[in-house]
Amino acid sequence: MLQSSKSEFIEVIIDDAYSRGIAHNGVVVTIDRQKCNYSMYDPSGCKKCLQLCPVGVFSTRPIEKRDFSIPSKERIDPTLWIILAPWADWCNGCAACVKECPQGAISIRIGEKQLVPTPGPDPLGVKG
Numbered sequence: 001m002l003q004s005s006k007s008e009f010i011e012v013i014i015d016d017a018y019s020r021g022i023a024h025n026g027v028v029v030t031i032d033r034q035k036c037n038y039s040m041y042d043p044s045g046c047k048k049c050l051q052l053c054p055v056g057v058f059s060t061r062p063i064e065k066r067d068f069s070i071p072s073k074e075r076i077d078p079t080l081w082i083i084l085a086p087w088a089d090w091c092n093g094c095a096a097c098v099k100e101c102p103q104g105a106i107s108i109r110i111g112e113k114q115l116v117p118t119p120g121p122d123p124l125g126v127k128g
């Protein structure tokens with residue numbers, strides 16, 4: 001695990017595979033880091049989820065290096081930014097991000113309902 005942070009409403013966990021916001025109201029927003037091609041600096045890099053979510057679930061920030069021999073102020077890597085979901089508890093289940101993510105990188109669970117990208121003519125699989 002690279003990073004984990006917790007608030008009264010949500011836990012954000014970031015590891016090499018996933019960036020995940022787990023809200024106490026039963027919403028879990030997961031971004032597959034192997035698929036997401038977000039770029040902070042490349043103007044052509046994807047920022048779609050940030051732009052289209054109507055309630056601002058997503059955010060971006062630089063990740064911290066897990067090397068405690070480095071002074072804490074120097075652990076932030078300004079070249080490596082990622083997408084995270086620090087306000088997953090606000091998600092209204094509209095599924096726009098799941099449907100529009102060009103990489104199929106976002107999946108959402110709201111209680112028993114799963115919003116997951118699926119290949120084929122219907123880009124959105126809704127289970128439960």
Ligand code: SF4
Pocket residue numbers: 031035036037038046047048049050083100101102103104105106
């Ligand atoms: S829409 Fe998908 S590929 Fe684009 S930044 Fe969001 S998670 Fe990454």
Ligand code: SF4
Pocket residue numbers: 029052053054055056057090091092093094095096097098108
């Ligand atoms: S399902 Fe809708 S409200 Fe929820 S994170 Fe995606 S775009 Fe935002």
